[in-house]
Amino acid sequence: MGICCSSHNKVPTTILDPSSGLSQSVTTNNTTSSSLSSSLGGSNVSRNSQFWSASSGDDLGPGGQILPHPNLKIYTFAELKSATKNFRNDTVLGEGGFGKVHKGWIEEKSISKHGTGSVIAVKKLNSESMQGIEEWQAEVNFLGRLSHPNLVKLLGYCYEGKELLLVYEFMQKGSLENHLFGRGSTVQPLPWDLRLKILIGAARGLAFLHSADIKIIYRDFKASNILLDASYNAKLSDFGLAKMASSSQSHVTTRVMGTYGYAAPEYVTTGHLYVKSDVYGFGVVLVEMITGMRALDQSRPAAQQNLVQWVKPYLANRRKLKNIMDSRLEGRYPSKAAANVAQLALTCLAQEQKGRPSMQEVVAILEKADSISEKPKVPRIHNSYRNDRQQPLHHRSPLHVKQDVSRGRQGSPRGL
Known part of the structure; x- marks a missing residue:
């Protein structure tokens, strides 16, 4: 097995192993819709049988729990498009192999005259990224059921046609x-x-x-x-x-x-x-x-x-x-x-x-x-x-606050 490093002064980033057994694998863009429909059917997220039966609903340490069922909201693409101002460049928090991550604002429905809402981070899949498709599935599989104060909270997702997005809590201080x-x-x-x-x-x-x-x-x-x-x-x-x-x-x-x-x-x-x-x-x-x-x-x-x-x-x-x-x-x-x-x-x-x-x-x-x-x-x-x-930073993670940081598109190899 080879070790692949990036260019001078750049920290190599990561790649998802396509042999992951977390959910039904996706091998081409043409099979994306059918594969995801199969894995999302019934419970809105794919289920790994081993993970699904392990410690279901049990507390694992202070505040930690593997939930018996995922508790994720399904967002429409129109909602997230509006929340990020049509995914405008000035809302970009970071970019990696999956795609870009945008800061957004979701309005909450309220009977009050004064609008309320919350800041979110929206991770949008690059339609040409096969790595991103499997990463999208893995994020939903794990974070959809894991609950702990020291894990970033996945709020929900969007799956419409070729559009795959993940919605997280916004982390104010970045990485x-x-x-x-x-x-x-x-x-x-x-x-x-x-x-x-x-x-x-x-x-x-x-x-x-x-x-x-x-x-x-x-x-x-x-x-x-x-x-x-x-x-x-x-x-x-x-x-x-x-x-x-x-x-x-x-x-x-x-x-x-x-x-x-x-x-x-x-x-x-x-x-x-x-x-x-x-x-x-x-x-x-x-x-x-x-x-x-x-x-x-x-x-x-x-x-x-x-x-x-x-x-x-x-x-x-x-x-x-x-x-x-x-x-x-x-x-x-x-x-x-x-x-x-x-x-x-x-x-x-x-x-x-x-x-x-x-x-x-x-x-x-x-x-x-x-x-x-x-x-x-x-x-x-x-x-x-x-x-x-x-040196400029080269992020892979989502939800990062943009603070005088270089956001150049990463073109370096993503494996070890």
Whole structure:
């Protein structure tokens, strides 16, 4: 299996595995209508028999639930066209392999004279994107029945002729990627306490996915897929690559897909995908949060281009750790807590999946680190390698707030 990277300074994005067993596969544009009609028939969303019977209606952790039936609204294309002002360019939040994501406004029916409504994010399928068709189905399959405070809420969908759209709650603060690597006056550095809050929320979301009898492997955990609401609560988005596996088995694929730099080594080399493969991706994001640097950046010196390989020797040494801490923190973080998070990152990045902690254990460690309070120390060493902050972002995830970010159409390969 080959590994395909994008051009200089671009973070490779992801592609959906067309062998997904989530729903009836769609192979050509000519079969789109009949295939989707079959999978949507009866209950408005396709049903995977294994997922449908697993933990139906059971609570899985605080606020988490796999719903016995999907609770999605069916929107008309006319409604969403009006909500986005005919999908006008100035409503675009981001763009990926699926298509463009637009900000919209839905009016709510009310007997009051004063109109009410809500802000939404509308993901519109590019009619030429075969990847998008399967991603559309996967999103409906998973998010249609998953309910958790740390997962982005899918409100509904539209399926009219060749038009396929998804409607999500709008996330006011955009993506974690934007806050870590964005540029411009509108992007402010995240303080330590907010970084931990975001990490804990994202960890809880992953822990929920891993808690059912039939495990849901997210497969694409990265900073751009962690979205933030107005209070910086983290929610996982983009389930187009999600897979299922029992607690004792892995998912095996002949095509390795994900985002280069975040994919676990066992998945890249063998195609075997475990829940602990998600834990590796979480470890990569932990390192990005600590350092403020991208997982991959060809503008850095050769030895530092792969962030994980470079910083591993620093993570276990509290004194060396200061050399790689994000300079934008200005030393304002509890050193003991930072050391604990760094050690956690090291265990998450273990070469063998069995040596990594569970996401439940990750949550507990992060919550303990969050309770540590020390007097902030004046920084003495600053990180000199900050060129990666001045790069335009290349989003795949939906619902991102547009904040002085490049939205160039992505033409790079989407596989690993």
